Structures are given as structure tokens and as C-alpha cells.
Amino acid sequence: MLFHEAIAWALSxxxxxxxxxxxxxxNLYAMDSxxxxxxxxxxxMSNEAGAVLAANGYARTSGRLGVATVTHGPALTNTVTALVESVRDRTPVLLIAGDTAVVDRENFQNISQRDVVVPTGAGFEQxxxxxxxxxxxxTAVRRAVLERRPVxxxxPVDFQWEQVERSPAPRRWPAPQAVLPDPAVMDEAVGVVASAKRPIILAGRGAAAPDARKALLHLAGRIxxxxxxxxxxxxxxxxxxHDLGxxxxxxxxxxxxxxxxxxxxxxFGASLNKWTTAEGSALEGKKLVQVDLDRVxxxxxxxxxxxxxGDAATVAEDLVTWLDEADVRPTGFASPxxxxxxxxxxxxxxxxxxxxxxVDIRTALMRLESTFPKERTLVFDGGRFIHHAFRLLRVPEPSAYVHTVNFGSIGLGMGNAVGAAFGEPARPVLLVTGDGGFMLGGLAEFGSAVRHGLDLVVVVLNDGAYGAEHIQLRNKDMDPEISTFEWPDFGPVATALGGQGFTxxxxxxxxxxxxxxEHRDRPVLIDIKIDPDAVPAVGR
Known part of the structure; x- marks a missing residue:
């Protein structure tokens, strides 16, 4: 068969x-095949960054490999921010990128594509x-899955019409396995846990599977x-x-x-970065036992x-067994x-x-939380609004939350939301974004959501500014005018794109x-006007 047919069947x-x-x-003929x-x-998708972000969102909600494809040159360079985001997200994504023919020295889209990819932290296979x-x-699929990053x-474009004889390659990686902890280290851990008077169990993304949840709750009840x-x-x-949140x-x-x-x-399965530990203050004066599959x-x-x-479920159950054998009594810290x-x-x-x-941003978010279906997929873009959204909006389980601020960029939410809708079509997707993020990376892909008939609601918390920069200028008694924008009303824009828009x-x-x-039959956008000078600091 032809090469473009062979790669299509290899994907299948x-x-x-x-x-x-x-x-x-x-990549045209490969995708047609x-x-x-x-x-x-x-x-x-409408742009190449959106394609990679959609693959990321798909992988996060489906638990499967996310796959995207672009052509060569500027198409690949357009994906750089999205690739970095997926690398930081540790999401298995395969990006199939076309390349110019090696013999085509004068092609004006020539670029060293490996040199574009490698600095992002993504893997590269030729x-x-x-x-x-x-x-x-x-090889590329195996690396993406096992290394948990984009590859x-x-x-090369000139391969597409070459005749090939296929040699299907089987999957060559092991299934996830329980990892048993070292008994000597477990003995130390049990000593710390047994001596605690006021312990807390903390679960991170690495302990978010259902079996780990059950084991951690068993341990929490035991101590x-x-x-x-x-x-x-x-x-x-x-x-x-006794969920602290x-x-x-x-x-x-x-x-x-x-x-x-x-x-x-x-x-368990938590990196304990500076946000989780509140710059270390949340761990000050405490004994810390950290469990993770990653030895570093x-x-x-x-x-x-x-x-x-070790893996979270195995270590948690082993701790219970050891504590039972030592007849350690529960602490009572999780009191009525x-x-x-x-x-x-x-x-x-x-x-x-x-x-x-x-509208007050807190009022808007709490009304949204109480009225939107609880069985949802939640996607946040980046922006000043996000700390309130983090606190006030919830999900039915961790896999229903798609995080898009690993690289500190705005504008990455909509692409992820499109992919998330394909990854878990039984749940409506709620995307919360700022006006700057929506204009930077959301407007074009809202059209993609309409084109594909997705069950998606976009809430734009619109302060008419780059809010984080606006408040910096305000706090220094400077004129924030350069941080403000005269956007059009996004509600009519969404309607013009084929969705249903509200201002x-x-x-x-x-x-x-x-x-x-409640009666939506197409993607919905709600443009909520927010006063940039009335967005309180979190906790106020």
C-alpha cells in the first residue's frame, strides 16, 4: 500500500x-486515509496549537493517548507553547508532524524541526x-505512553506516495504494575505515622485512581x-x-x-510544590512521609x-497492615x-x-456552581479570575478536571475543552476563561466546537482588561489604561459563529x-461583565 495508507492503518x-x-x-493524505x-x-481544528491542546484535553478525560497532526514549518512552530504545556502536564500525546522533503532545499517552509521540538521538552522521533x-x-507511541509527555x-512529505509493505509492530510496553516498597523504609514510615497525634493524608495526581482513593480512605480511617x-x-x-479540600x-x-x-x-503521589505547601509554611514543624512511584x-x-x-494503593494498604500488627490506636484528629x-x-x-x-465574580461563580450539572468536565483557562474559580467550582472526580496553566499561559483552555468533550462525551464541558484568554486562544476554537456540535458551555469572566497587569498598575498608583480593551460583546459574536451567546x-x-x-442544543457562551477594580484578593 501507499505510505499515507500505511500510517493510517498503523494508528488504527x-x-x-x-x-x-x-x-x-x-499530512493531508494520511488523514484522508x-x-x-x-x-x-x-x-x-482552527489552529495548530488548538490541535495539540485538544489532544491533551482528550488524553486527560479519556485516559488514552491523545493524537494530533500538523504539516511542516510554521505549522509546527505554532505548536510550541502547546507542546510545553503538555510536557509540564505530563500528558501522553503523539504529534504527527509533516516535514519538507530533504531534497527540497529551497522550500520556503524549511526549518530544522528537531531543533524546534527539543527545547520544549517533548520527545522527537524521525x-x-x-x-x-x-x-x-x-516507538513514538511507546515513548509517549511510558514517558508521559508529547512525542x-x-x-517527510515525499514519503506519502511511496509504496510500502507493512510490518505491523505490536505494543511493546508493560501494563501498570504495583510497586512494593522496601520493608526497611516502610518500617521507618510506620514509626513516623504511629507516633503522630494529628496526621493528615494528602493525595496528589499520582494517587487519584479509584483503587488508590479506597486505600487512602482506609488508611485515613485507621489512623x-x-x-x-x-x-x-x-x-x-x-x-x-473529613475532606479538607x-x-x-x-x-x-x-x-x-x-x-x-x-x-x-x-x-501520596503529590510533588509538594510551593503552591501545595504554601511556600513551605503548610509543612513547617511537621513530620513528612512522601510516597511516590517516581524515586526522585x-x-x-x-x-x-x-x-x-511505591504505588499509593499498595503502600497505603501495607501501612494499615503494619499498624494493625503493632496495635496502633487511631488518633481521633478526624473528630466529629x-x-x-x-x-x-x-x-x-x-x-x-x-x-x-x-456582576461580582464570586456571585457569578457560585451561581454557576449551583446551576450547572454536577456531572461535568471542568476546564480553566489562565487569568486573574482563576484563584476564585479554583476554590468555588468543583468536579465529580479528578479525571473530570483539565488543568491548563502548567506553563503560566493564557489562551490554552478552549483547545483543551474541545478535546475533553471528545474524550468524555457523556459529560458536558464547562470552560471558564477570562476575556484576554478567550481572545488570545478561544475565539477561533469556539468555532471548532460549533462545527463539531459539542456539548460545551464557555463562561467568559470579562473585566475588559488583562486583569493581573491592571491591578499591578493600580496598586502602584499608575494609570492602567494600557492594560484595558474595548472588546466587542462576546455574546453576539458567539451567536454569529453558530453558537448561543449571552451578555x-x-x-x-x-x-x-x-x-x-438547561435547554442548550449547541455550544453556549456567557459573557459576564466584571469590574476590574472589584475583583477581591482571595480570602477577602
Missing amino acids: DHGVTTVFGVLGDA FQRQAGGKFVS VRAPWTVDEDLA VLNM GAPVATTLRARDLFRDEP IFGTLSDEVALDTIMRSDCVIA APARHSGVHVGVV ELAERLAARSGQDFKDRGTDAT VRDRAELDEALAAI
């Missing part, structure tokens, strides 16, 4: 059913010859510990009576008080008393009184700062727009 052999991309002359012959689905396509694709497969999560594992313990910088008053009174943190994870960010290499204090949290004790032409300036319009979500 590896279980790939969906590819996000932008077509060009170096993928859809028409191999039975896959090609999802057209299709070496037309007849090595099966092996090269299999770019570079595909009488409240539970908490990192931002990336948010809502793993939702509805548990997000640990560290984003902790509420009750959770923060409990954290500060604790004397031991047992962390313990003490990467915080000093630990015991670092245990603590459960009552946690249940009484409302987050609604604030003075509404809305006006006749704007919200007060509580009545907010309620009307939120009520319309």
Missing part, C-alpha cells in the same frame, strides 16, 4: 480512533524511511486522619465528612487551621523524614467536631460588589443565561 492498530489536527500538504479507510475520526513507518510509529513523529488533595487531584475525597495556598479557613494544627503529613520525587521540593517508593466545622463551610460570607453594569451585566441577566443552559 494502536487503538487510535480520534486525531485532532490542521491539514497541510504533508485514516478517516476513509481505517475508520478513524479526524477532528479539524520516520527514517517509508518502509520503517510501522516501527517508527510504534513528535516527523514525517483517624482528615484527608486533603492537591489542586490536580481536586475532589478525590468529595463528600467525605485543596491543601495549601487554596485552603479555606477551616482547612488551613486544621493543617496548621497537624503534626504529620502522609503525602521525594524531597524534590520539600525535605522529607521518610521517602517511600471537625466534620461539623467542615460541613458548615459555605464560602458565601462576603459583601457583593456588583453594580448596575457588572450578562447584572444578576437578572445572569439568572436568565444560566437558566438557558
Whole structure:
């Protein structure tokens, strides 16, 4: 068969059913073969960055490999920020990039594509010859899955019409396995846990699987510990009576008080970065046991008393067994009184700062939380609004949350939201973004969401400015005019793109727009006007 047919069938052999991309002359025929012959689905995106971001969002919600494709030169350079984001996200993504022909020295889209990719932290694999396509694709897929990062497969355009004889390459990587901890290290860990009077169990993204959740709750019950999560594992313990919520910088008053009174943190699959530890203050004066499959994870960010290499479920159950054998009694730190204090949290004790032409950001988010279906996929873009959104919006489980601020960029939410909708089509997707992020990376891909008929609601918290920069200028008594914008109303723009748009300036319009979500039959955009001078600091 022809090379472009062979790569399409090779993708199918590896279980790939969906590819996000932008077509060009170096990937056009491969994607045509993928859809028409191999039975896959090609999802057209509006820009190349959006294609990689969609593959990232798809991987996060489906648990499968995300796949994207672009053509050569500027198409690949357009993906750089998205590649860095996926590298930082540790998401398995395969990007099939076309390349110019080696003999075509004068092609004005020539660039050293390996040199573009490598600085992003992504892997790079070259299709070496037309007849090595099966092996090269299999290598790229294996690396993306095992290394948990994007890998770019570079595909010269002149290979597409070469005749090849296929040599399908089987999957060549082991299934996930339980990792048993070292008994000597476990003995140290048990000693620390057994001596604790006020322990807390902390779960990160590496402990967000259902089996780990069950094991961690078993351990928490055994030692009488409240539970908490990192931002990336948010809502793993939702509805548990002693769930503190997000640990560290984003902790509420009750959770923060409990954290500060604790004397031991047992962390599973959490990197313990400066946000989780509140610059280290949340761990000060405490014994720390850190459990992770990655042997270099313990003490990467915080000093630990015991670092245990092993998977979360196995280590948690082993700790219970050892504690039972030693007849260690529960601490009682997870008390009925603590459960009552946690249940009484409302987050609604604030003075509404809305006006006749704007809505208080906290009011908008709490109304959104209470009216949007609880079975949702939640995607955040970056922006000044995000700390309030982190605290006030929730998900049914960690896999329903797609994080897009690993690189500190705005404008990455919409592409992820499109991919997330394909990855878990049974759940509606809620994207919360700022006006700057929507204009930078959301407007074009909202059109993609309409084109593909996705169940997506976009909420734009619109302060008419780059809010973080606006408040910096304000705080220094400088004129913030250069940080402000005269955007069009996004509601009519969304309608013009084929969606359903609403412009919200007060509580009545907010309620009307939120009520319309219940009857949505196309992507919806709600443009909520926010006063840039009335966005309070978190906790105020």
C-alpha cells in the first residue's frame, strides 16, 4: 500500500480512533486515509496549537493517548507553547508532524524541526524511511505512553506516495504494575505515622485512581486522619465528612487551621510544590512521609523524614497492615467536631460588589456552581479570575478536571475543552476563561466546537482588561489604561459563529443565561461583565 495508507492503518492498530489536527500538504493524505479507510475520526481544528491542546484535553478525560497532526514549518512552530504545556502536564500525546522533503532545499517552509521540538521538552522521533513507518510509529507511541509527555513523529512529505509493505509492530510496553516498597523504609514510615497525634493524608495526581482513593480512605480511617488533595487531584475525597479540600495556598479557613494544627503529613503521589505547601509554611514543624512511584520525587521540593517508593494503593494498604500488627490506636484528629466545622463551610460570607453594569465574580461563580450539572468536565483557562474559580467550582472526580496553566499561559483552555468533550462525551464541558484568554486562544476554537456540535458551555469572566497587569498598575498608583480593551460583546459574536451567546451585566441577566443552559442544543457562551477594580484578593 501507499505510505499515507500505511500510517493510517498503523494508528488504527494502536487503538487510535480520534486525531485532532490542521491539514497541510504533508499530512493531508494520511488523514484522508485514516478517516476513509481505517475508520478513524479526524477532528479539524482552527489552529495548530488548538490541535495539540485538544489532544491533551482528550488524553486527560479519556485516559488514552491523545493524537494530533500538523504539516511542516510554521505549522509546527505554532505548536510550541502547546507542546510545553503538555510536557509540564505530563500528558501522553503523539504529534504527527509533516516535514519538507530533504531534497527540497529551497522550500520556503524549511526549518530544522528537531531543533524546534527539543527545547520544549517533548520527545522527537524521525520516520527514517517509508518502509520503517510501522516501527517508527510504534516507538513514538511507546515513548509517549511510558514517558508521559508529547512525542513528535516527523514525517517527510515525499514519503506519502511511496509504496510500502507493512510490518505491523505490536505494543511493546508493560501494563501498570504495583510497586512494593522496601520493608526497611516502610518500617521507618510506620514509626513516623504511629507516633503522630494529628496526621493528615494528602493525595496528589499520582494517587487519584479509584483503587488508590479506597486505600487512602482506609488508611485515613485507621489512623483517624482528615484527608486533603492537591489542586490536580481536586475532589478525590468529595463528600467525605473529613475532606479538607485543596491543601495549601487554596485552603479555606477551616482547612488551613486544621493543617496548621497537624503534626504529620502522609503525602501520596503529590510533588509538594510551593503552591501545595504554601511556600513551605503548610509543612513547617511537621513530620513528612512522601510516597511516590517516581524515586526522585521525594524531597524534590520539600525535605522529607521518610521517602517511600511505591504505588499509593499498595503502600497505603501495607501501612494499615503494619499498624494493625503493632496495635496502633487511631488518633481521633478526624473528630466529629471537625466534620461539623467542615460541613458548615459555605464560602458565601462576603459583601457583593456588583453594580448596575457588572456582576461580582464570586456571585457569578457560585451561581454557576449551583446551576450547572454536577456531572461535568471542568476546564480553566489562565487569568486573574482563576484563584476564585479554583476554590468555588468543583468536579465529580479528578479525571473530570483539565488543568491548563502548567506553563503560566493564557489562551490554552478552549483547545483543551474541545478535546475533553471528545474524550468524555457523556459529560458536558464547562470552560471558564477570562476575556484576554478567550481572545488570545478561544475565539477561533469556539468555532471548532460549533462545527463539531459539542456539548460545551464557555463562561467568559470579562473585566475588559488583562486583569493581573491592571491591578499591578493600580496598586502602584499608575494609570492602567494600557492594560484595558474595548472588546466587542462576546455574546453576539458567539451567536454569529453558530453558537448561543449571552451578555450578562447584572444578576437578572445572569439568572436568565444560566437558566438557558438547561435547554442548550449547541455550544453556549456567557459573557459576564466584571469590574476590574472589584475583583477581591482571595480570602477577602
